[in-house]
Amino acid sequence: MLTPFAIGYAGFYDRWPWLSFAPFAVPLAMGPLLYAHLNALIFDRPIPRWHASLPVVQFAYQAIAFCLPLDLRGAFDREVQRPWLDPILAALLLASMIGYAIAGLRALRRHRGWLLARRSDLAASRRVQAVLVAYAAIVTVRTGYLIADALIAPLSYFDMFGFYVVLAVVGDYLAIEGWRQADARPQPIVEPIERDWRPIAAGWMDRIEAHGWWRDPGLDLAELARRLGTNTAYLSRGLNEGLGLGFAEAINGLRVEHVAARLRGGTDGDILTLAIDAGFGSKATFNRVFKERFGVTPSTYRRVSTDKNAAERPNLQRTT
Structure with missing residues (x-):
């Protein structure tokens, strides 16, 4: 110029x-x-x-x-x-x-x-x-x-x-x-990087299952985020975008799988007791989540599992 x-x-x-x-x-x-x-x-x-x-x-x-x-x-x-x-x-x-x-x-x-x-x-x-x-x-x-x-x-x-x-x-x-100011450190705007939430969310679920945190009936989003060392926004977003699940769906899914595994194993314990031990706070919530997951009530699931186990059990009776 x-x-x-x-x-x-x-x-x-x-x-x-x-x-x-x-x-x-x-x-x-x-x-x-x-x-x-x-x-x-x-x-x-x-x-x-x-x-x-x-x-x-x-x-x-x-x-x-x-x-x-x-x-x-x-x-x-x-x-x-x-x-x-x-x-x-x-x-x-x-x-x-x-x-x-x-x-x-x-x-x-x-x-x-x-x-x-x-x-x-x-x-x-x-x-x-x-x-x-x-x-x-x-x-x-x-x-x-x-x-x-x-x-x-x-x-x-x-x-x-x-x-x-x-x-x-x-x-x-x-x-x-x-x-x-040649040595001054600039502070450019850092745009958020798109993350692959699937492995992150899967890692969180592995830790939740390994530590048995899902058994805590008072577990909420904030407490779980604290235990995982993250914040509620990241945890909620990770579960949604990584697994397609909300917080309640993810935790109740672990709980109901635990109860179903016990029923398949032939336990004769009271179903409501099993649900409470798994962290469910009410029978209504447990029955609703269980039926959404497996399509049948817990009692029906137990009966079908018992009949299936009996049919698959080898005949150990000694013949004469």
């Missing part, structure tokens, strides 16, 4: 006219570069490549014009560039700068909200804010100059001196701040 102004102020274009249209500066790259920098700080990722489309077009246009013969270049500047293309470029530049400033502000607000929810130190947010404030200063000054040029009087090359001073000061400030 500063190179054409600096060398022009030093008389380079008067001494070497062929430097006109040399693509030393690409103003339309200012907004995308700011947004790319903010994305690196806030999201730790690059921006999509389409953001470079306008800067690439501007650079290519300048490079092609630079290759024209000097006389043709001068005519093009007088007849096309100044009366037609300069106003279009000014409008595009202003729209780009304002648009990327708004996008940067939204990203900053998201970053600040993310930090507030997870940290008490907002130093990382303040560093990002400083970049955006510096850019806003450039946008404000540039807008003022464009308004003056359009509504008051056309501004000459030398009239833009103030804008380039602001641009140089802001550039130096950002460079010095970047150097001072």
Whole structure:
């Protein structure tokens, strides 16, 4: 941005006219570069490549014009560039700068909200804010100059001196701040990673069964999460997404399987006692869960299991 102004102020274009249209500066790259920098700080990722489309077009246009013969270049500047293309470029530049400033502000607000929810130190947010404030200063000054040029009087090359001073000061400030905070640890937003909950939930169920926690009639989601060393949100989500079960379904499933195993084993214990020993708090809950699981009542299940065991038991009676 500063190179054409600096060398022009030093008389380079008067001494070497062929430097006109040399693509030393690409103003339309200012907004995308700011947004790319903010994305690196806030999201730790690059921006999509389409953001470079306008800067690439501007650079290519300048490079092609630079290759024209000097006389043709001068005519093009007088007849096309100044009366037609300069106003279009000014409008595009202003729209780009304002648009990327708004996008940067939204990203900053998201970053600040993310930090507030997870940290008490907002130093990382303040560093990002400083970049955006510096850019806003450039946008404000540039807008003022464009308004003056359009509504008051056309501004000459030398009239833009103030804008380039602001641009140089802001550039130096950002460079010095970047150097001072080179070792500062950024705090980008970390997006949640999609997990495969199936092995996690299966591991939880193995631990629940191994420790016999399902026998506790007072077991609830919070207590189980504490024993597993996790939180209720993760436990509930893991059971739902990993096994397709709610907390009650998972625990009552272990309990009812235990009772069914006892009944298949031929125990003559009271069914209600077996249910209470397994952790069920009421007969109604036990009967409902058992029938949902096996399609029959506990009494019917016992009778069928007893008959099946009797039919499968080998005939040990001694024949004579």
